[in-house]
Amino acid sequence: MPGVIRAVDLVKYLGGIQVVRGVSLDVERSRITVIMGPNGSGKTTLLRMLGLLLPPDGGLLEMDGVNLLSLDEEGRRGFLRRVAFVPQKPVVLTANVYRNIAIPLRLRGLDPRTADAEAWRWLKEVNLEKHAWKSAHSLSGGERQLLALARALALSPDVLLLDEPTSHLDPKNAAFIQRLVKEYVSERGIHCVVVSHNVREAKFLADEILVMVSGRIKARYGPDAPESELLKWI
Ligand SMILES: Nc1ncnc2c1ncn2[C@@H]1O[C@H](COP(=O)(O)OP(=O)(O)O)[C@@H](O)[C@H]1O
Ligand SMILES: [Mg+2]
Structure with missing residues (x-):
């Protein structure tokens, strides 16, 4: 490339x-x-x-x-x-931490299941999975x-x-x-x-x-x- x-x-x-x-x-x-x-x-x-x-x-x-x-x-x-x-x-975004990754992926056209799996994978990658359901603003x-x-x-x-x-x-x-x-x-x-x-x-x-x-x-x-x-x- x-x-x-x-x-x-x-x-x-x-x-x-x-x-x-x-x-x-x-x-x-x-x-x-x-x-x-x-x-x-x-x-x-x-x-x-x-x-x-x-x-x-x-x-x-x-x-x-x-x-x-x-x-x-x-x-x-x-x-x-x-x-x-x-x-x-x-x-x-005004949403929970997990959705802060999943929403942009869905907006990019990924099907919801793939978007959710990717969001979860990246949350784990940066060690934020314990905060997944908190508001991102917190x-x-x-x-x-x-x-x-x-x-x-x-x-x-x-x-x-x-x-x-x-x-x-x-x-x-x-x-x-x-x-x-x-x-x-x-x-x-x-x-x-x-x-x-x-x-x-x-x-x-x-x-x-x-x-x-x-x-x-x-x-x-x-x-x-x-x-x-x-x-x-x-
Ligand atoms: N919207 C703006 N209106 C006027 N001046 C701005 C604006 N944005 C940045 N500046 C000025 O432009 C210069 C460069 O800013 P910036 O690119 O943010 O510098 P750096 O990232 O290197 O700290 C600074 O002097 C800043 O005050
Ligand atoms: Mg700067």
Whole structure:
């Protein structure tokens, strides 16, 4: 499955300010690109543009040579069905924990029995089955993050976009999720971009680490970059 998501010179203005200022990157299959950088540097804005959740004001965005910015509404919806985006503050549905995974799967067209079995499998995978019948709103921040990740992975995305996915997790859960994401991406050969403030996480997950400062990519590293070098930027 060859393929690449290619962003060239992406630009975004928010509130009259250019917050993404000409960013180019390639996101290849089976590889994880980690974006690091200080608060307010434009990481979330960039991630949302890569998932077509926010339209760029300039630049190009392609997947496998198809221009994602000139898709018609049907084409855009088709692409969005292939994307899973987990925001920094995960959104949960007003329903129990189990249905938070099962409902999106049913909406994707899985038959109810398969959707329910998959939802259960992923709840167990992230160790939330004991909370299955609770309201998702009653979960702690970390539990919500686990739920949002389980829901995203259950959807079998082709493009996985994670915004600070372990920021609310304890070290044990964070390590577990990092391994889970890494395995998932390489086994399924999907595209993955992760925003992270955690240098160790970045080095563990990444095939490529991009440092974003004031809306621009200021440095690119491999996973072997020294921690001290990465820490300089954040
Ligand atoms: N809706 C918005 N309106 C105006 N400014 C925004 C909006 N969303 C984000 N910003 C600003 O854009 C900049 C980049 O934000 P963001 O992409 O969230 O940064 P990061 O994820 O790196 O912390 C910040 O200065 C932020 O305040
Ligand atoms: Mg952010």
